[in-house]
Amino acid sequence: MKKTFVILSYWGPPSNSMKNMKKDYGFGYFTPIDAENNLPAVLDRIRGMEPEASVIIVGVSNHKSYDIKAQKKAREISGLMKDKIDAKVFSYREMTRVRDLLTISGNGELTKYVEPGNPSQVKNLGLLAAEIAGAETIVLMDERNIIESKDFLDAAAGRIEKRLEDESIIYGVLGFTRGKRRAGFPDLGNCAWDEADAVKTLYAQTGGGVIAEGERIELGGCMMLHRKLFEKVPFDPFIESKEDIDYLISARMNGSGIAVCGDFLALLTDKGEEPGEYEKFRRDAASFIHMRKKIRTQKENPGEFTRVYITTLQPYPGKFLESGLLPKIRSTSAFLKSRDAASGEEGFSANAENILSKIESDYASDDDRFGKYDDFARDWRKLLNKVADFKDKVFG
Numbered sequence: 226m227k228k229t230f231v232i233l234s235y236w237g238p239p240s241n242s243m244k245n246m247k248k249d250y251g252f253g254y255f256t257p258i259d260a261e262n263n264l265p266a267v268l269d270r271i272r273g274m275e276p277e278a279s280v281i282i283v284g285v286s287n288h289k290s291y292d293i294k295a296q297k298k299a300r301e302i303s304g305l306m307k308d309k310i311d312a313k314v315f316s317y318r319e320m321t322r323v324r325d326l327l328t329i330s331g332n333g334e335l336t337k338y339v340e341p342g343n344p345s346q347v348k349n350l351g352l353l354a355a356e357i358a359g360a361e362t363i364v365l366m367d368e369r370n371i372i373e374s375k376d377f378l379d380a381a382a383g384r385i386e387k388r389l390e391d392e393s394i395i396y397g398v399l400g401f402t403r404g405k406r407r408a409g410f411p412d413l414g415n416c417a418w419d420e421a422d423a424v425k426t427l428y429a430q431t432g433g434g435v436i437a438e439g440e441r442i443e444l445g446g447c448m449m450l451h452r453k454l455f456e457k458v459p460f461d462p463f464i465e466s467k468e469d470i471d472y473l474i475s476a477r478m479n480g481s482g483i484a485v486c487g488d489f490l491a492l493l494t495d496k497g498e499e500p501g502e503y504e505k506f507r508r509d510a511a512s513f514i515h516m517r518k519k520i521r522t523q524k525e526n527p528g529e530f531t532r533v534y535i536t537t538l539q540p541y542p543g544k545f546l547e548s549g550l551l552p553k554i555r556s557t558s559a560f561l562k563s564r565d566a567a568s569g570e571e572g573f574s575a576n577a578e579n580i581l582s583k584i585e586s587d588y589a590s591d592d593d594r595f596g597k598y599d600d601f602a603r604d605w606r607k608l609l610n611k612v613a614d615f616k617d618k619v620f621g
Contacts, residue, residue, distance in 0.1 A: 226382050228449075229279045229360035230271050231351040233344075234264055234368045236286045236295035250287045250341045253466060253508070254369070258286075258294050263494045264302045264368045272310045274375040281358060283351045284316035285341040292317040313620050315354035322619050323357070327611060335608045345460040345468040349605070352455045356609045357616050363455065365448045370402055370491035372447060381449045381489040393482040393531075396454035399473055400489030401428055402446030406439055418506070418557035423541035430540075433487025444541060445469030447491040454481050459605040461598050464515050466508040470542050471516050475598065478523060480531040506561065507580050510554045514587055517546045518594040526596050551588050555581065 237255035238246055256262035264282070271278060284299030286292050296316035303312040324336040341347050348365065355363045362385060364378070372378055381398040388394050401424075421441060428442050436442055448469060458476050460468050476483040520533055535546045545553070562577040 226362055226385070227277065227279070228275055228362050228364055228378075228382070229281060229355055229358065230275075230364045230366070231281045231283065231355055231360075232264065232267055232366060232368050233347055233351055234262070234282055234284045234295075234299055235347070236262075236284065236291060236298060238288055238291055246288060248287045249289045250285070251343050251465065252285075252287045252347070253344055253505075255287050256368075258291055258298065262298075262302075262368060263371070264299070265305065266494070267366075267368055267371055268303070268306045268310060268312065270371050272306065274372065274378060276310070278311070279358070279360070280310055280312040281351070281354045281360075282312060282314050282316075283347065283354055284314060285347055285350070287341075313354075313358065315350065315357075315619075319354070319619050320350070323353070323612060323615060326615055326618060327608075330611065332608075332611050335604065335611065338604065338608055342462065343465055343468075345464050345471075346462050348460045348468060349462065352450075352459065353609070353612065356452070356456065357612050357619050359616060360452065362449065362451050365450060366491060367446060369494050370446045371494065373403075373490050373492050377488060377490050381486060384484050384486065385449065385451055387482075389482050393480060395482040395484050396451040397472075397476055397481065397483035398449040398489055399445065399469060399483060399485050400447040400449075400491060401433060401487060402443045402491045402493045403436075404441055404443070404493030406441050418553065418560075420509075420541075420545065423544045427485065427541040428487045431485050431487035433490070443493075444485070446493065447489060448472070449489070454483070456609055457481065457602075457606065459602055461515075461519070462601060463594070463597060464512050466505070467512040467516070467542070471512065471519075474516055474520065474533055474538070475602075477533050477537075478519075478530050478595075479602075480529075503561065503576070503580075506557065507584070510557075510584050511587060513542065513545045513550060514584065515594055516542065517550060518592070519598060520546065520595075522593045522595040525593065526599060528599070551585065554584055554588075558584075 235252045235255040236258050239259040240257040282299050282303055284295045286295035296318055299314045299316050303314055306312060320339050323339045327336050351365055384395050384398050386394060424442055424444055454476060458479050461471050461475060464471050473483050520535060535543050558577055558581045
């Protein structure tokens, strides 16, 4: 099975100019344009594991003024490997070409989807690039993540196109990422937000090994997807974080088998700027609310969908999608606020009430999340149908 590695490369302004600049796109992390990133190491690891594989580097910036510079950085890095690996860049120039081709062909209304935005939208750009390149099976990953071994890669590939007991066929594999515990982040195991324990349980149940002291395991960060899945199911652009987990739900809603595998593992490097602990909590809480609403409003939409139940998503993410989600968010917010006040640092406590008010308002609002996503997915399928013959015009 020939694989195409789709690597997402996020860039931002130089280190000394970030504080006073307003972001155009909200990425969870990025590499300052003047810093070294992990892309060379990722390309070298891929070459060692799969020398015949193709690579697509999706290079984006969180400030539009740095779009061309991000493209240049991606090309410089891939150029160093040009005689060793088949690598294409899908960045500012290629996206502009796709938008121009769509406009010329009378499909200008679809150009709005060929833009970076949040991590979900960037991953959709990766799927779009894979479709244009004619990829059959892709490994979708961030540049900070290195697949730990060829055995892990082969284990995931061995599950693609396997038929399950419910007659669905596995067209996707979702793995885990191993990394160091974040310095400064609170031990949320002491409160209701015991996410790490739920992930560890799922990791063990799906074939994962021992977690070393001082390390953390997260669900997501490496995925293997067959074109029969990504042509049909896009990432949900209405979600800020946990997009890989949400994709698992969306795929199952569309009747596609997607396996969670503890023996498909990536190593998270320390390179790249990350959001603070309070911003991460806010994004994650909002994302779980979105997933819960999408599951609940699925039953309100007619159509040939596979009903997904929270009970089938246990122990994770199901534990964070149950009816007790809002009390869990409230108690965790109080825990973080008290911890922050006790430490004498002004961070979460200064904004806790405002953050919690917005989260509770989102939780209480009566909106059709599944319907919104389904409308987007229809446009997505229309977009991919239009770009199938763009390959030579985009990557040529």
